[in-house]
Amino acid sequence: MASAHADSEHAEHAGHGDHPPYLAHHFDTPEQQFDSAKLGMWVFIVTEILMFGGLFVAYLIYKGQEPAIFIEAHNRLDWKMGSVNTIVLLFSSLTAALAVRSSQLGKKNETTMWLTITILCALAFLGIKYVEYSHKFHDGLLPGRFFTAHLPEHAHNGHVLPQRASMFFALYFMMTGLHGLHVVIGMSILGWVLVRNHRGQFSPEYFTPVEIGALYWHLVDLVWIYLFPLVYLVG
Amino acid sequence: MATEVAGAHGHDEPDHLAPYLSPEAGRGIKGWLLTLDHKRIGLMYLVSTLLAFFMGGVFALLVRLELFAPGRTIMSAEYYNRAFTLHGAIMVFLFIIPAVPGALGNFVLPIMLGTKDVAFPRLNLLSFYVYLFGATFALYSIISGSVDTGWTFYTPYSTTSNTSVVSMVLGAFILGFSSILTGLNFIVTIHKLRAPGLHWKRLPLFVWGTYATSIIQVLATPVLAITLLLLAAERTFGLGIFDPALGGDPILFQHFFWFYSHPAVYIMIVPGMAVASELFATFSRRAIFGYFAIAMSSLGLALVGFLVWGHHMYTSGQSEFATTLFAALTMLVAIPSGVKVFNWTATLYKGSIVLTTPMLYALSFLILFTIGGLTGLFVGALSVDIHLHDTYFVVAHFHYVMMGGTVMAFVGGILYWWPKMTGKLYDESLAKKGWFFVFVGFNTTFLIQFIMGSKGMPRRYYDYLPQFETYHKISTVGSWLLLVGFLLTAWALIKSIRSGEKSPPNPWGSAGFEWQGTESPPVMQNFRVTPTITRGPYDYHLCSDEELFDGFPEDAEK
Numbered sequence A: 001m002a003s004a005h006a007d008s009e010h011a012e013h014a015g016h017g018d019h020p021p022y023l024a025h026h027f028d029t030p031e032q033q034f035d036s037a038k039l040g041m042w043v044f045i046v047t048e049i050l051m052f053g054g055l056f057v058a059y060l061i062y063k064g065q066e067p068a069i070f071i072e073a074h075n076r077l078d079w080k081m082g083s084v085n086t087i088v089l090l091f092s093s094l095t096a097a098l099a100v101r102s103s104q105l106g107k108k109n110e111t112t113m114w115l116t117i118t119i120l121c122a123l124a125f126l127g128i129k130y131v132e133y134s135h136k137f138h139d140g141l142l143p144g145r146f147f148t149a150h151l152p153e154h155a156h157n158g159h160v161l162p163q164r165a166s167m168f169f170a171l172y173f174m175m176t177g178l179h180g181l182h183v184v185i186g187m188s189i190l191g192w193v194l195v196r197n198h199r200g201q202f203s204p205e206y207f208t209p210v211e212i213g214a215l216y217w218h219l220v221d222l223v224w225i226y227l228f229p230l231v232y233l234v235g
Numbered sequence B: 001m002a003t004e005v006a007g008a009h010g011h012d013e014p015d016h017l018a019p020y021l022s023p024e025a026g027r028g029i030k031g032w033l034l035t036l037d038h039k040r041i042g043l044m045y046l047v048s049t050l051l052a053f054f055m056g057g058v059f060a061l062l063v064r065l066e067l068f069a070p071g072r073t074i075m076s077a078e079y080y081n082r083a084f085t086l087h088g089a090i091m092v093f094l095f096i097i098p099a100v101p102g103a104l105g106n107f108v109l110p111i112m113l114g115t116k117d118v119a120f121p122r123l124n125l126l127s128f129y130v131y132l133f134g135a136t137f138a139l140y141s142i143i144s145g146s147v148d149t150g151w152t153f154y155t156p157y158s159t160t161s162n163t164s165v166v167s168m169v170l171g172a173f174i175l176g177f178s179s180i181l182t183g184l185n186f187i188v189t190i191h192k193l194r195a196p197g198l199h200w201k202r203l204p205l206f207v208w209g210t211y212a213t214s215i216i217q218v219l220a221t222p223v224l225a226i227t228l229l230l231l232a233a234e235r236t237f238g239l240g241i242f243d244p245a246l247g248g249d250p251i252l253f254q255h256f257f258w259f260y261s262h263p264a265v266y267i268m269i270v271p272g273m274a275v276a277s278e279l280f281a282t283f284s285r286r287a288i289f290g291y292f293a294i295a296m297s298s299l300g301l302a303l304v305g306f307l308v309w310g311h312h313m314y315t316s317g318q319s320e321f322a323t324t325l326f327a328a329l330t331m332l333v334a335i336p337s338g339v340k341v342f343n344w345t346a347t348l349y350k351g352s353i354v355l356t357t358p359m360l361y362a363l364s365f366l367i368l369f370t371i372g373g374l375t376g377l378f379v380g381a382l383s384v385d386i387h388l389h390d391t392y393f394v395v396a397h398f399h400y401v402m403m404g405g406t407v408m409a410f411v412g413g414i415l416y417w418w419p420k421m422t423g424k425l426y427d428e429s430l431a432k433k434g435w436f437f438v439f440v441g442f443n444t445t446f447l448i449q450f451i452m453g454s455k456g457m458p459r460r461y462y463d464y465l466p467q468f469e470t471y472h473k474i475s476t477v478g479s480w481l482l483l484v485g486f487l488l489t490a491w492a493l494i495k496s497i498r499s500g501e502k503s504p505p506n507p508w509g510s511a512g513f514e515w516q517g518t519e520s521p522p523v524m525q526n527f528r529v530t531p532t533i534t535r536g537p538y539d540y541h542l543c544s545d546e547e548l549f550d551g552f553p554e555d556a557e558k
């Protein structure tokens, strides 16, 4: 089987001649490299979805066990801020897609613009999340041993939450916290892509990192698209 | 991704046509620690996982020694709990899960695919460092109070035990990511980097097995990750997710844990099956029987492995409907394993069997895995398991699978690919002596545990009733024989490194791609010229036995 492969004879001394600088030694063609990167990211996205899946399952199980408490607890969430954040993320997914498009067309400055807007959206999301979180801290809604919302001093319109509502917030903080972490990671990836774009490393022939970064960003968006209605709206 | 690598060769750039172990392929310690070569990374995995095996083995010997006599023998009950927990946790998370994919898979898989490296060499190196990072957490846990929960970390004990649970759990969490990255890399490599002519029906069975394993790693491990994260958060913040007092449910932990850990037993055994398939073909000198069936049964295991986790929880308070359903589904997983066993046996039938040491390990694998698998049906049967659950019967069962299966195949695989990895031959007669002690020692240690368990000796107990003493003594003596066997084997390998004869490219006369197409050891980019695959990996009928050793005549003509 180790017979010489006539037309790939050149491939053995990769790094020379027709091997463009962005093509790694062990790939034969740019398409192969691009497809590999893309498949790799898709597989990673599947992994991420299963990871969040565990939390969603836990949420649904406990919601099924104590539906009334979950409804009551979810009323303490700020659905307006959640909605704004949903719009921000959806919009950022659009700008991420536009960044891919513009880098495919070789429009470097446009790519820079779309990436910057995407990152700004991510920052806005985190800012709003911060405001939301600090309200929750203030209301004693941190879960577990920090939960104080069942005490009289944290009465809300004359109501206190039952202590068991802590479960809702345990899941809320785990889900939104892990998602927030993904926002930070996604933002960092896009920041790195931005730097490389700025250095002029991308071209219509090679824009893999933009594509991959955007793909990851869509995952971040996707998780939120399920998280928001389930936790904020349905309760 | 790895753009910089492709630049023109500078002074520090490795020479891709130099033997991969030579200084030209990577100089000094940096040439190892920063290498992107899958073969060097594979060797680093091999060394680390063998160290883990040694550590886990020491704990096993201590556990067995403590059980040599009733009452206190060498340690207190507290330390006993830690010893068996560390044994289990190290063997599972640090040894058996990364061992075959990380060490053998990394080394062999790209060569079998006729490619220069895995799809993402940097990610590959990263996964190794993530492994080391996770191992550091585990070591930290050991020195800072250790863990006494059992490797299963069941709540509520794990949320209340005052040992160092969080760092061990974070260690397992991090190790999971290493496992995911390896799996991801292999999936992409198998899909995208096959040499011209290597279509799916020509893939070596080792590749099929690794592919199935990678799928499980990618799908199941994240669920363990989130479970362990919840457990760590539960301990740190008292979240209450697994605490009934706060509305949580400890059984949910068990569901999550086994949703990962049952598929994970296939992460452990399928690579062993993958290695064994190669060994059977090479040393029977004939095309593997039922190639397609073996390949598909690996995928079958990956699939049905996800549907049976409840068989670990028959006595945990599941509904009757759930236990019945899981018991029925469990019978299903026996089918793919059975398919494999029958096909391997049929491969041996009328083959020209060569009893080298790797083949002895492969045959041990076949026998011991069959025992392990069949006793799995006993414990999978609902009514029987109510009696056998948490007894030594279960301990014997999973050791027959994991050690009798995977470890035998792993050692066989190391010996088999050793000449390729190091370019040196090892002392067969010494290795055979090692095998003898391993095989006899293994059965002495664990066969008796089936009997002891069926008579009611519970698992994880520090002390026992007098009627179990003889069994325990025999089992402990067995563990010493095992030790002798592994020491002899280790000695054979060390001797080979120090003074082994130089190996020809294909010392076993295998038709496998990795033997036919490369030197021993291979050059850095594996093949001097990108190969074109024109036949299958088991086409022994295409040439005579003698020709095998020098390569296929048709290849020589070209």
Ligand code: HEM
Residues within 6 Å of the ligand: B057, B060, B061, B063, B064, B084, B085, B087, B088, B089, B091, B092, B096, B149, B150, B151, B152, B395, B399, B402, B403, B407, B445, B458, B459, B460, B461, B479, B482
């Ligand atoms: C070197 C030979 C080995 C000996 C003598 C040995 C012995 C033991 C003993 C005495 C136990 C405790 C049983 C109990 O009371 O529950 C145990 C548990 C276990 N062993 Fe091994 N073992 C060996 C190799 C292995 C290997 C290679 C693996 C895995 C790949 C393994 C995986 C386990 C696991 C998962 C447990 C359960 C730990 C727990 O209950 O948390 N063992 N072994």
Ligand SMILES: [Cu+2]
Residues within 6 Å of the ligand: B261, B262, B265, B308, B309, B311, B312
């Ligand atoms: Cu199982």
